[in-house]
Amino acid sequence: MLLSSESLIEQNQNIDLLRFATAGSVDDGKSTLIGRLLYDSKSIFEDQLHTIKTFSRTHRNQEIDYSLVTDGLKSEREQGITIDVAYRFFSTPKRRFIIADTPGHEQYTRNMATGASNASLALILIDARNGVVTQTKRHSFISSLLGIRNFVIAVNKMDLVDYSQEVFESIVSEFNAFADKLADESVYYIPISALEGDNVIERSENMPWYKGSTLLDYLENVNVSGGRNLNDFRFPVQYVNWGGGDDFRGYCGTIASGVVHKGDKIRVLPSGKTSKVSRIVTYDGYLDYAFAPMAVTLCLEDDIDISRGDMIAKVDDLPAIAGSFEANIVWMDNTPMEIGKDYLIKHTTSMVKGNFEEVIHEFDPDDISMKSSKSLGLNSIGKVKVELKSPVFADIYSKNRVTGSFIVIDPHTNQTAAAGMVTKYKQVSPDKSCKSAKIRVISYPADKKEEAKAKYDRLSMHGTHCIYVDDDLLKETLRKGKPVDSDEYSEMIENLCKIVTQSGVSVVVCSDHFKS
Template identity: 50%
Template sequence: MAHVSDLIESDIAQYLKEHEHKSLLRFITCGSVDDGKSTLIGRLLFESKMLFEDQLAAVESDSKKFGTQGESIDFALLVDGLAAEREQGITIDVAYRFFSTDRRKFIVADTPGHEQYTRNMVTGASTADVAILMVDARKGILTQTRRHSFLVSLIGIRHIVVAINKMDLVEYSEGVFNNIVEEYQAFAAEVGIEKITFIPMSAFKGDNVIECSERMPWYRGTTLMGYLETVEVDDERAQRLPFRMAVQWVNRPNLDFRGFSGLLAGGKIHPGDKVRVLPSGKESTVARIVTMDGDLDEAVAGQSVTLTLEDEIDVSRGDLFVKSDQPASVAKQFETTVVWMHEEALLPGRTYLMKVGTQMVSATVTDIKYQVNVNTLEHTAAKSLDLNGIGICSLSLDRDIAFDPYKENQDTGNFILIDRLTNSTVGAGMINFALRRSHNITIQHVDVNKEGRGSAKHQKPCIIWLTGLSGAGKSTIANLVEQKLFAMGRHTYLLDGDNVRHGLNKDLGFTDGDRVENIRRIAEVAKLMLDAGLIVISAFISPFRSERRMARELVEEGEFVEVFVNTPLDVAEDRDVKGLYKKARRGELKNFTGVDSPYEAPEDPECDLRTAGYSADECAEQVVEYLQNNGYLG
């Protein structure tokens, strides 16, 4: 007689085997607040028998505690796991749940309904195959319904269910259902949504969720579960796309094996197929497709594999494998759609890290063409993007990348933006297309280089970047530094903040965005002068660490010397040589650093000039001594 534990293990093995080959559908529920999203998911979990007895008991207890009448279960409490959500009765974060039926496995994301949590909704939608837009039958199409519909369309979800919920509260009226369908179809035509399935239902009562409702005999369409079990998933579509695999890891366990590991983001690959590595363009032939379970004769989208090649070619993490006859595009300037997800606004000219596929590059938003009002779909001019803002932006990278437009392949056409200082994700985006100038502009080779020009001047070219508050003494010290270097026979040029604003930057004001652009232009000019072999001295408030870091990263290591003119605010304000602090305190001068605009002090400058107790000449001498001691003066 078989042992009980053996039978249990056998049942588990059989269960896992049955689930292993089921397709996986990822979907989201979204819509306005209190449309019944969490209730619907709770019912799906309940009906699919995916609850433990203690979970069910806890929910039954909470249902009574939070006011559910009678013996009914408040299914929303299965999903609203955060204490703050239970107290308020709303969803404020993305809650992911897993369940399965005999036909398919599911991962569902319950996304927030409040406008301020739009970024959470975008996060939940980014990997979804299907979007279920919940509509309260009593309220009809609301602003947030339109907002989420636009975002779903923007993200590229191809299958949309409009679940007209709470039909029990409108007496299962066919007329109410038809009016909502007509209104939504008119809006969908404006947005460009085509594949829509309308289902009248009651998540609370269970009508048309799992079983067809006898209370709505006028509806002859599918139930929600019937739809979810039969709709095509993106993995199936992805296999029909051109072959794409971003290299996640160069696998070298020993000297006899060199493979390239990654997840197939599209298409199929076989041993013997000709492949190209982008952006380099080098070609080879697939020798083997290696997995932990042995070699494969074919790999398809959604699988993680290791490819070996017949030729020794240079391949690195972030490179993209494509078939030779199905190449992706290569560029470094794009039109993109950006969804901003941070409290601190996106500013053109500021440099961010951009993660696209498995590659990390440096990216600058060069221009915001327009912002989209997701409530009205109106295009409006914008100089920045605030939290939850959506903008069509031009993006410039520090190197070429391989990509597909997002509409063709979401995996190779999406990216996130990361703050360089905090490493926080601040934005998500979609590549629309490469800008034409990206292909027309190339770097022109010149024979006389920076090192040669510097050697002829008997100096090491560098940028001396003086930063500090207005009135700290930057211009005075910079002028003295240049005098001392000039007397030593060195070749210099001084870029001063006020002087530059009379010419190159006379079109810029003093908003945060204009300050970012001011420093970006100065950094580029300083880089050109550095290339000319000069010692460049710049004196600018440059209040933001991110822009000073951007200026530093434009040049090679050791070529940027940050000098912090460390004068306390009260001392700088007492000097007030130009009377600017007085104007700022009276409200006559807006966005003044130290008063109503922040100054972010350097964290680790090469020179920290604590001006208290030292003359300007002594401070300038400290800078010159640093240059002498570190080999800049020959």
């Protein structure tokens, strides 16, 4: 079935989805507010509502504790706090919403950054009794670094300060002074009581001095800026799908940004080879065009050697081939950063080795001032220099949130150590990129095992994804200890190498039976 451009546009126009994240300090009432929104919009299933009311009566001595709607973990219910990120969906006749309810405790700042990473709007809650605190500033700053440009400041628990206009205006003034140091954000202030429902769905009679929108009305009508980049086409290859009828060969992945049409001329990185898009394939059929963030399979007119980690872009609009970059990062690991240590840098569908050359400066979340630092610890935010062992195909984060972001993984613990946003890069030549990133099979005769292992070690140290195999290893895997004739054994090795290289991994083979 061929879907036309017109039908695709029509489908897309009927979808109005807003992703937003709640943030702020602990006990500011984020979970209660989201629970109230879901309850009043009738977005809670009857059985779930029955369970929540039962738990509320038994353990909280109240008819309903709205925070239980999102606090799904047992430890969260018992402690009355949010630990993990809770994602919830609800809709109104005007709009659909996906909410990321993020934790307020400082020790869970990394969870907050994760929840806000895909949001287009940040809903920052402030306890009217406490005003703007350090965690409020930290979450707002992280949201700004993540590219969120729409902020709603909900001054909560107004019922506990007698719905005072003076308290509200004082908090507005205090946050405005802080927001002036951020990027160019749109900030809207609403006084609310999540527990009592004031200005959440219905306008509050307790605050006649407030003339603005209710929270739901604002969320339904806000024109969100800073959305996806639909100008620069970026397609990180995730998987090569080949075989089947008519010698099918397609390149699978999720469009990171931009739009691609059938017939568009593209360039593949790192090889630099060009071709045209012959087909755009989806589960539902062929498309005339596709756009971010759709998951598709692209077929090309020419047979090009493409592997996982390669990037497909338009011929006249390419990302940078970055060998190093400067980036803002949020450190998420309990173990502090080590300068010079090799980490794994996960960027789109590629994984390369890299290290931190230096911390340019660390940010103080209280006033966003910069201070010198030799390392970053848990929940610290700073700007760093990163040196890569192999290039990546990147853009500046402010231009492209997908190809401008990365995560850092500690290779010894496999823990996510940091999340980063590229602010500046240093390009390398296409020749160097092609040489270092080329997926290949390197063969040695059986009597050159030491040389083969040394080659494998050198490739691994320079960030190349590769495996090493020799006759001893193959005997226990491919042959399973059984004798096979020479031709059959050679075919087994060739098929193994084909499968591995199709997955974006090079192979060092040490065997007299490898003939390719």
